[in-house]
Amino acid sequence: MPRSNDDVARVLTEFADLLAIVAEDPFKPRAYEKAARAIGGFPDELLDLDDAGIRAIPNVGKSIAEKVRSVLETGTFPELEELRAQVPAGVRAMTAIPGFGPKKAMVVYRELGIDGLDQLVAAARDGRLRGLKGFSAKTEQNVLQAVQRASRDTGRVTIDVAMGVAGSFLERLRAVPGVRRADHAGSLRRMAETIGDVDLLAASETPGPVMDAFTGFDDVDQILARGETKSSVVTRSGLQVDLRVIRKEAWGAAMIYFTGSKPHNVRIREMAVRKGLKLNEYGLFHAETDELIAAETERDVYERLGLPFIEPTLREDRGEIEAAIAGELPQVVTLKQMRGDLHTHTDLTDGVATLEQMVTAAATKRYAYYAVTDHAPNLAMQRMTDEKMLAQRTKLRTLQDRSPRMTLLHGTELNIDPDGGVDWPASFLEGFDITVASIHSHFNQSREAMTRRMIRAMENPNVNVIGHPTTRKIGRRDPVDLDLDAVFEAAARTGTALEIDAYPDRLDLRDEHVRRARHHGVRFSIDTDAHAVGHLDAMRYGIGVAQRGWLTKDDVIGAWPLTKLRRFLRKGAR
DNA sequence: GCCGTTTTCGGCCCGACTGTTTTCAGTCG
Numbered sequence: 301m302p303r304s305n306d307d308v309a310r311v312l313t314e315f316a317d318l319l320a321i322v323a324e325d326p327f328k329p330r331a332y333e334k335a336a337r338a339i340g341g342f343p344d345e346l347l348d349l350d351d352a353g354i355r356a357i358p359n360v361g362k363s364i365a366e367k368v369r370s371v372l373e374t375g376t377f378p379e380l381e382e383l384r385a386q387v388p389a390g391v392r393a394m395t396a397i398p399g400f401g402p403k404k405a406m407v408v409y410r411e412l413g414i415d416g417l418d419q420l421v422a423a424a425r426d427g428r429l430r431g432l433k434g435f436s437a438k439t440e441q442n443v444l445q446a447v448q449r450a451s452r453d454t455g456r457v458t459i460d461v462a463m464g465v466a467g468s469f470l471e472r473l474r475a476v477p478g479v480r481r482a483d484h485a486g487s488l489r490r491m492a493e494t495i496g497d498v499d500l501l502a503a504s505e506t507p508g509p510v511m512d513a514f515t516g517f518d519d520v521d522q523i524l525a526r527g528e529t530k531s532s533v534v535t536r537s538g539l540q541v542d543l544r545v546i547r548k549e550a551w552g553a554a555m556i557y558f559t560g561s562k563p564h565n566v567r568i569r570e571m572a573v574r575k576g577l578k579l580n581e582y583g584l585f586h587a588e589t590d591e592l593i594a595a596e597t598e599r600d601v602y603e604r605l606g607l608p609f610i611e612p613t614l615r616e617d618r619g620e621i622e623a624a625i626a627g628e629l630p631q632v633v634t635l636k637q638m639r640g641d642l643h644t645h646t647d648l649t650d651g652v653a654t655l656e657q658m659v660t661a662a663a664t665k666r667y668a669y670y671a672v673t674d675h676a677p678n679l680a681m682q683r684m685t686d687e688k689m690l691a692q693r694t695k696l697r698t699l700q701d702r703s704p705r706m707t708l709l710h711g712t713e714l715n716i717d718p719d720g721g722v723d724w725p726a727s728f729l730e731g732f733d734i735t736v737a738s739i740h741s742h743f744n745q746s747r748e749a750m751t752r753r754m755i756r757a758m759e760n761p762n763v764n765v766i767g768h769p770t771t772r773k774i775g776r777r778d779p780v781d782l783d784l785d786a787v788f789e790a791a792a793r794t795g796t797a798l799e800i801d802a803y804p805d806r807l808d809l810r811d812e813h814v815r816r817a818r819h820h821g822v823r824f825s826i827d828t829d830a831h832a833v834g835h836l837d838a839m840r841y842g843i844g845v846a847q848r849g850w851l852t853k854d855d856v857i858g859a860w861p862l863t864k865l866r867r868f869l870r871k872g873a874r
Numbered sequence: 875g876c877c878g879t880t881t882t883c884g885g886c887c888c889g890a891c892t893g894t895t896t897t898c899a900g901t902c903g
Contacts, residue, residue, distance in 0.1 A: 327876090331876055359875090399900090400901085401902085438893065442892095525892075526891090532891095567887095569887040573886090578888085
């Protein structure tokens with residue numbers, strides 16, 4: 301269900317890539333890249349904009365606006381077709397190999413007629429690349445290794461896996477003599493939903509021994525680069541880990557640099573240049589005198605650039621710079637502000653911990669309230685019955701008497717059937733404190749049927765939260781086809797919260813959808829969907845998604861006081 | 875190709891690492 305923005309961004313990116321391959325002028329492809337990113341991240345649907353509206357998108361000028369219009373109407377534009385005829389798709393595909401950029405791709409194509417990965421691998425194997433200018437036997441070896449590595453692993457991992465690897469490396473790095481400080485940065489710190497490589501930063505006056513230790517850890521399989529201040533390795537599990545070592549005095553500037561995102565860094569460096577300053581990983585300097593202005597903390601650097609501190613989760617160049625300048629950055633919701641988890645399971649259905657164990661574990665989170673929401677009977681394999689559900693409720697009320705500090709809510713996770721109906725009649729549903737309704741079957745309905753199904757479920761006065769709204773599983777199952785804007789509008793209208801399922805392979809809704817839904821006035825429920833005690837810790841990943849979607853605590857029902865939450869759960873009824 | 879407190883031309887983020895064309899281009903983040 302891509303928006304036209306995404307289609308246009310993809311086409312412009314392809315054009316930028318092709319330009320970079322044939323390019324004389326390196327700035328032209330960059331202009332198209334920037335425009336593509338601005339369009340992809342633009343909140344409004346392109347098809348709804350007139351020509352002036354398209355021109356108003358940052359980095360879109362007259363020429364690109366005309367091409368955008370052409371893409372919207374025909375799917376392409378003449379200049380793109382010309383380049384496609386000139387540069388085979390396989391040549392662009394070769395630039396996906398690490399270390400193999402547009403220039404090298406063009407050389408092998410022009411000199412040897414190679415226009416695809418398979419041919420490139422064959423040529424490298426036969427030793428036919430080494431005669432070319434800038435190519436050697438070493439280059440051939442790198443190509444073969446890179447292609448082999450790309451085929452062996454899927455490339456990206458879920459955030460919990462990356463967080464685990466980062467934690468294990470950091471623990472060992474902090475134990476290396478001379479390391480004053482070490483932490484993770486990069487997309488992991490920005491809480492991106494999947495992670496391609498783990499970026500680590502360490503502060504030390506003696507980088508040599510730190511690099512020796514890092515490249516020598518026993519789970520390091522391959523050393524991609526080994527420098528005085530920067531090294532890259534691949535772990536045995538196939539994940540790339542980069543380490544940068546800097547002096548403690550430059551911690552803040554280095555943290556900004558290494559956290560990214562790259563587009564965010566480019567923007568603030570441009571701001572620095574306009575102020576007669578220079579920003580790099582060592583600090584903020586006067587451009588002419590090289591006098592140091594700020595470096596020690598991120599806050600110092602941002603302040604001296606005339607900006608408030610910007611949360612890592614917002615640093616994507618999706619409007620946060622403009623908002624910061626205007627003093628309109630959101631106070632994003634934090635883990636500490638969460639008062640409860642509203643979607644969890646026990647061993648009454650498919651959880652692996654008992655009701656008592658889950659409640660006891662939740663209490664250590666210092667939540668004000670906690671909902672147990674086991675599966676409803678229509679998910680037949682869970683063998684739920686009215687009697688079992690009512691017995692659980694009785695047991696929960698007993699547990700409540702023993703733990704007065706945390707209010708226990710009795711709920712259920714309903715199944716949205718193909719027509720939008722749910723388990724149980726209204727009379728039974730009214731007995732629950734909260735209900736989450738989710739799609740667990742019939743994933744392949746048409747967009748129209750799926751959208752109608754979802755909206756009908758939200759119009760049910762006894763449905764409070766839509767669980768994992770798109771049902772995607774990262775790397776395993778695509779999202780269902782929905783008219784999301786229609787769903788968001790209906791959620792806001794009916795007073796139904798949309799879930800941010802914090803479980804790391806779901807993260808559903810995802811960040812950009814959250815941000816769009818917020819424009820419609822939707823409320824959100826950040827839940828762990830925990831099926832075991834340890835899963836309750838996944839709340840942090842849901843918070844990451846919420847922050848990346850620019851949510852404040854007012855947007856998140858689980859951050860509200862209990863009385864306000866209860867009012868919301870009545871869905872407008874008295 | 876875009877943009878403007880250097881505003882219609884002349885810039886465009888910045889530095890580390892690799893390989894190799896021993897002074898720098900290509901690539902990456």
